[in-house]
Amino acid sequence: MGTTPATFNGSSTYAADLQQNITHAVAIASIPLNQLNANVTTLQGQSTEIGYLQNGFVALQKAITSLTTGVNGGGLSASVSDNTIATANLNSSSTVTPGTYALNVISAGSPTTSVSNTGLPTVADPAAASISTSSTYTLAVNGSNFTITPTTNSLNALAQAINTSGAGVSATVINLGSPSAPSYTLSLQSNALGNIPIQLNVGTQGLLRTLSTGTPAQYQVNGQPATPISSDSSTVTLAPGLTANLVQTGQATITVAQDSSAATTAISSFVAAYNATVDELATNRGTSGGALNGQSIIFSLGQTLRDLTSFTGGGGSVTSVENLGLTFDGTGHLSFDQSQFSSVAAADPSDVASFLGTGTGSGFLASASGIIDGLTNTTNGLFQAQQATIQNRITADNQEISDTQNRITTMQNQLTAQMSAADALLSTLQSQSTFMTQLFQAQNAIAIQGS
Secondary structure: OOOOOOOOOOOOOOHHHHHHHHHHHHHHHOHHHHHHHHHHHHHHHHHHHHHHHHHHHHHHHHHHHHHHHHHHOOOEEEEEOOOOOEEEEEOOOOOOOOEEEEEEEEEOOEEEEEEEOOOOOOEOOOOOOOOOOOOOEEEEEOOEEEEEOOOOOOHHHHHHHHHOOOOOEEEEEEEOOOOOOOOEEEEEEEEEEOOOOEEEEEOOEEOEEEEEOOEOEEEEEOOEEEEEEEEOOOEEEEEOOEEEEEOOOEEEEEEEEEOOHHHHHHHHHHHHHHHHHHHHHHOOOOOOOOOOOOOHHHHHHHHHHHHHHOOOOOEOOEOOHHHHOEEEOOOOOEEEOHHHHHHHHHHOHHHHHHHHOOOOOOOHHHHHHHHHHHHHOOOOOHHHHHHHHHHHHHHHHHHHHHHHHHHHHHHHHHHHHHHHHHHHHHHHHHHHHHHHHHHHHHHHHHHHHHO
């Protein structure tokens, strides 16, 4: 901000000169004010640029957090040598030990299936007729009885009522007749594997006959136990959090290993955030550098990035970020070789885990988190301290600007009053001079005429 010199409406011929003296005095007094305004503008630019850099390092910190999760958030996958024998699944809370599991499916098992008895009423339209006119049925499944009450007297309603009874069976309506002479019947299948007795009764009359008696699934894991394990489900638990779905008889190997895909994605995000920060720092260097050009904070932040990626530790095949496929080009940017990382993660997962760590204690992730926190901590981080210093300087300069403006305004008002008084005096003197001149001229004229 600047100060505009006040003007006065002088009546003397020297009014313009007097106004020029005021303007000149105000201009000289405003030189410190102009410098203070320029300082505030510079400081505001530095504050804005520090905000940009802080955002970049916060993004880098988030990438490190994501990398911690990607590396230590499970990171396992299960594959099966022959998916026609079995499939495998790992749940999110799995604590299974990586390794191979030899699965021997002796029998995939089968459910018990029952269908309507022959001799029951023929059902040509399952939406309009049923195998009985009764409104209530008793369903017996493996010794437990369930009351079945269809909403209408139709085969479709009977099947629906069975499916919602929670009896552990699935009911379907199938056509055993020809397309031109349909004959719909009720088919029930046990949800569990094995010999599961199923009967649907109206009073004492049984309406079903067993079509096939089920058998339990049988399997061994790593040749154990000697007597195969029996299961009434085709989905069996092989290890904590590791399940297999038995498809058919045969042998298959299930391999549980580190899954590097999450870590690969996290490292790629880390590299992108790192390079973006390098680019922002570069805008503050060189002859056309930005608001922080020449400031020590730019050197400090650059050194922080170097410290971040120069960490060494762990052991075996992984002791530096270069071993993970991270390398630098001539401009200080990181590049990531995903195939190299996937290879070392598959071959030496324990070495990768040892180098990266868990984000606390030791390891690259703990070191990186500590370094970044020293910058971004909202209480005592470098950015917080720098912003506080700049804001204090801006506040002090703004106060000095206000004080200087007040002094200039006071001086200006005093000068204006003085110049106005001087102008009034000069105007009076000029009026008197004009009167005397006119008087002398008049006397001279009279004298000339008298002679």
